[in-house]
Amino acid sequence: PTPPPETGWERLRELWRRDERQQYPEETINIIRSAFVAGLAGWVYGGLPAFYQGRKAFIDRSHGELFQNRADAVQAAHRAGLRSFIRYGWRWSWRVATFVTLFNSVSTGLSVYRNKTTISNFASAGAFTGALFRMHLGLQGLAGGFVFGAAFGIPAGGLLMVMQKFAGETLDERRNRERRELYEQKLAEW
Numbered sequence: 001p002t003p004p005p006e007t008g009w010e011r012l013r014e015l016w017r018r019d020e021r022q023q024y025p026e027e028t029i030n031i032i033r034s035a036f037v038a039g040l041a042g043w044v045y046g047g048l049p050a051f052y053q054g055r056k057a058f059i060d061r062s063h064g065e066l067f068q069n070r071a072d073a074v075q076a077a078h079r080a081g082l083r084s085f086i087r088y089g090w091r092w093s094w095r096v097a098t099f100v101t102l103f104n105s106v107s108t109g110l111s112v113y114r115n116k117t118t119i120s121n122f123a124s125a126g127a128f129t130g131a132l133f134r135m136h137l138g139l140q141g142l143a144g145g146f147v148f149g150a151a152f153g154i155p156a157g158g159l160l161m162v163m164q165k166f167a168g169e170t171l172d173e174r175r176n177r178e179r180r181e182l183y184e185q186k187l188a189e190w
Contacts (some may be wrong), residue, residue, distance in 0.1 A: 008113035011143045015112050017171025027112065027171060031104045038100035039093045046092025047085040106155065117164075117172050119157050126153020 058080035067073040096114035130149020136143035
């Protein structure tokens with residue numbers, strides 16, 4: 001049997017490979033799940049205010065229009081709000097999902113590579129993601145995104161680390177334990 005990975009690059013490669021049961025590691029699944037949840041949250045965050053604003057704008061614009069009845073007018077207002085919900089919700093959705101996916105990929109990649117989870121992993125992930133999202137604003141935007149990303153990555157990482165401690169076992173400890181048990185099981189079978 002092959003021994004568990006020793007170097008950071010081997011552990012990082014293992015993060016994106018399927019195992020014997022054709023399943024991805026738990027960290028990879030968590031990145032995908034968080035991207036999906038962030039996309040939904042972004043859609044709601046951008047879509048709900050746009051829905052109300054679109055409906056209100058339609059009502060303000062359509063005072064002179066004739067409708068068959070009150071239900072037809074309400075339905076037209078809701079359609080206008082729904083169009084705004086989809087349009088602006090999508091704008092927020094993909095941005096938030098991309099931001100969260102990048103942040104989680106970088107922080108998880110650093111944790112796997114270094115084989116330990118620290119606040120600096122989250123600060124680095126926040127700085128990288130913030131700088132990347134503000135790069136189009138030039139050097140000042142890049143620096144500002146870097147600073148704010150690091151500043152917001154630290155409390156986010158602290159919160160995640162505290163939640164893992166309350167769970168009893170961190171992802172790193174569980175990954176190492178499962179890797180060791182699988183290796184010992186394969187060694188015993190061999």
